[in-house]
Amino acid sequence: MTDYNHLIETRNLVxxxxxxxxxxxxxxxxxxxxxxxxxGPSGSGKSxxxxxxxxxxxxxxxxxxxxxxxxxxxxxxxxxxRQKIGMxxxxxxxxxxxxxxxxxxxxxxxxxxMPASEAEKKADxxxxxxGLSDKKYEYPRKLSGGQKQRLAIVRALAMEPDxxxxxxxxxxxxPEMVKEVLDVMLKLVEDGMTCVIVTHEMGFARKVSxxxxxxxxxxxxxxxxxxxxxxxxxxxxxxxxxxKVL
Amino acid sequence: MMSVISxxxxxxxxxxGIVNTWLKYxxxxxxxxxxxxxxxAAAVAMGSILGSLIGVLSIVETRWKxxxxxxxxxxxxxxxxxxxxxxxxxLYLIYFFLPEAVWFLKDLPKLFxxxxxxxxxxxxxxxxxxxxxxxxxxxxxxEAARSLGMTSSHNMIYIVxxxxxxxxxxxxxxxxxxxxxxxxxxxxxxxxxxxxxxxxLRNYFLVxxxxxxxxxxxxxxxxxxxxxxxxxxxxxxxxx
Numbered sequence: 219m220t221d222y223n224h225l226i227e228t229r230n231l232v233x234x235x236x237x238x239x240x241x242x243x244x245x246x247x248x249x250x251x252x253x254x255x256x257x258g259p260s261g262s263g264k265s266x267x268x269x270x271x272x273x274x275x276x277x278x279x280x281x282x283x284x285x286x287x288x289x290x291x292x293x294x295x296x297x298x299x300r301q302k303i304g305m306x307x308x309x310x311x312x313x314x315x316x317x318x319x320x321x322x323x324x325x326x327x328x329x330x331x332m333p334a335s336e337a338e339k340k341a342d343x344x345x346x347x348x349g350l351s352d353k354k355y356e357y358p359r360k361l362s363g364g365q366k367q368r369l370a371i372v373r374a375l376a377m378e379p380d381x382x383x384x385x386x387x388x389x390x391x392x393p394e395m396v397k398e399v400l401d402v403m404l405k406l407v408e409d410g411m412t413c414v415i416v417t418h419e420m421g422f423a424r425k426v427s428x429x430x431x432x433x434x435x436x437x438x439x440x441x442x443x444x445x446x447x448x449x450x451x452x453x454x455x456x457x458x459x460x461x462k463v464l
Numbered sequence: 465m466m467s468v469i470s471x472x473x474x475x476x477x478x479x480x481g482i483v484n485t486w487l488k489y490x491x492x493x494x495x496x497x498x499x500x501x502x503x504x505a506a507a508v509a510m511g512s513i514l515g516s517l518i519g520v521l522s523i524v525e526t527r528w529k530x531x532x533x534x535x536x537x538x539x540x541x542x543x544x545x546x547x548x549x550x551x552x553x554x555l556y557l558i559y560f561f562l563p564e565a566v567w568f569l570k571d572l573p574k575l576f577x578x579x580x581x582x583x584x585x586x587x588x589x590x591x592x593x594x595x596x597x598x599x600x601x602x603x604x605x606x607e608a609a610r611s612l613g614m615t616s617s618h619n620m621i622y623i624v625x626x627x628x629x630x631x632x633x634x635x636x637x638x639x640x641x642x643x644x645x646x647x648x649x650x651x652x653x654x655x656x657x658x659x660x661x662x663x664x665l666r667n668y669f670l671v672x673x674x675x676x677x678x679x680x681x682x683x684x685x686x687x688x689x690x691x692x693x694x695x696x697x698x699x700x701x702x703x704x
Contacts, residue, residue: 272611274607274610274611297610297613297614297615298613299613300610300611300612300613301612301613302613303611304611304612305608305611305612307604307607307608307611309604311602311604311605311607311608312608313605313608313609313623314627315626315627324622325609325612325613325614328614328618328622329612329613329614329615329618370608373608373612374611374612377612377613
């Protein structure tokens with residue numbers, strides 16, 4: 219069907235912030251249907267790597283290939299590709315001036331020219347999925363953190379993405395709200411959504427991942443299945459990191 | 465008993481002087497007040513249009529870096545010059561210099577030059593208000609919108625600007641209040657706004673009485689406007 223090998227591929231991805239090298243040449247690929255989690259100490263470049271995948275950060279050098287297209291090249295209409303790459307942020311970033319419904323429908327209506335009735339029908343389904351149907355006409359200020367994050371997830375899903383990027387989606391949540399967000403993510407994984415997840419939730423990473431990447435100092439220091447990485451880490455840095463967080 | 469008290473002239477009928485002046489010349493003050501409110505409104509309205517344009521230019525990012533640098537530098541120079549010099553100097557420069565320098569402006573009425581000066585001045589402040597309002601919107605909003613595939617202009621129109629307006633509108637209200645007071649400078653060019661009423665009445669040997677009245681009118685007007693801005697601010701902050 220497809221004329222590309224990997225859904226996302228990075229080739230020698232480098233990102234510098236001034237003199238600070240954050241990503242030091244990353245070659246990776248994510249395949250369709252795969253769930254990849256990225257763990258590692260803060261400052262190791264996890265979020266920057268994730269944000270390079272949809273070009274929220276422009277790589278200093280190297281390439282990001284999405285569905286066979288080099289989206290890091292000049293003169294690419296990045297907006298079209300971003301529609302296929304959903305992203306969920308640590309701080310939710312829901313639109314406070316729009317109702318729950320409008321949060322979900324605004325981008326499909328604007329960028330896909332989806333008729334309002336169709337967009338609303340789709341939003342209804344998504345809201346039912348996350349159990350927020352009764353909040354449809356509320357504004358985000360009336361939502362809890364967990365509800366905001368669930369809204370942010372379905373806002374991205376409304377664009378019918380081929381992959382979802384999660385940037386520490388539960389880090390800003392009160393502990394009792396973490397599960398409701400992870401449950402929604404779990405549902406996506408079960409439905410076969412390709413996911414790339416930066417997280418500190420090691421239990422969740424172990425449960426859902428096909429592959430775990432351990433990032434340290436701008437490189438992927440170790441990768442493997444959850445069993446390999448969590449139970450039999452090889453790299454001393456991985457061992458040290460896991461000893462602190464597990 | 466030469467105390468400090470005796471310095472004040474007890475024979476000076478302050479209240480009576482003010483009241484009588486008001487009763488006799490209230491129509492002059494009211495006429496001046498309308499002119500003050502009118503030119504301030506016109507200057508801020510036109511200044512807002514021009515200032516919005518300049519404010520947007522100050523944050524615009526084109527594909528070409530060198531063009532961005534040129535635009536941003538020009539905006540910076542414009543805003544700095546107008547905010548860094550007294551409005552009276554700007555008023556005089558435009559009033560006395562422009563008609564001499566540009567021949568087809570020669571026969572235009574004085575109101576034109578006054579409005580032009582106040583508008584340009586206002587535009588510099590409005591540009592900063594717009595820039596500040598847009599910058600006050602959380603960067604995460606733009607990131608979220610762009611990550612969904614929203615174009616940068618849609619993001620500006622539908623996501624950033626509706627949120628920026630909450631801080632912009634009250635600030636524009638404050639700019640109008642400032643301008644109401646600044647227009648008093650136009651009295652030095654014999655424009656019959658509120659302050660100039662005092663100049664007129666000096667011919668009738670009324671010097672301080674009109675000034676008290678003028679001060680009270682300015683104060684009442686700014687107090688009313690300030691409370692309106694406060695109401696607007698509360699109304700806009702409801703959805704936060």
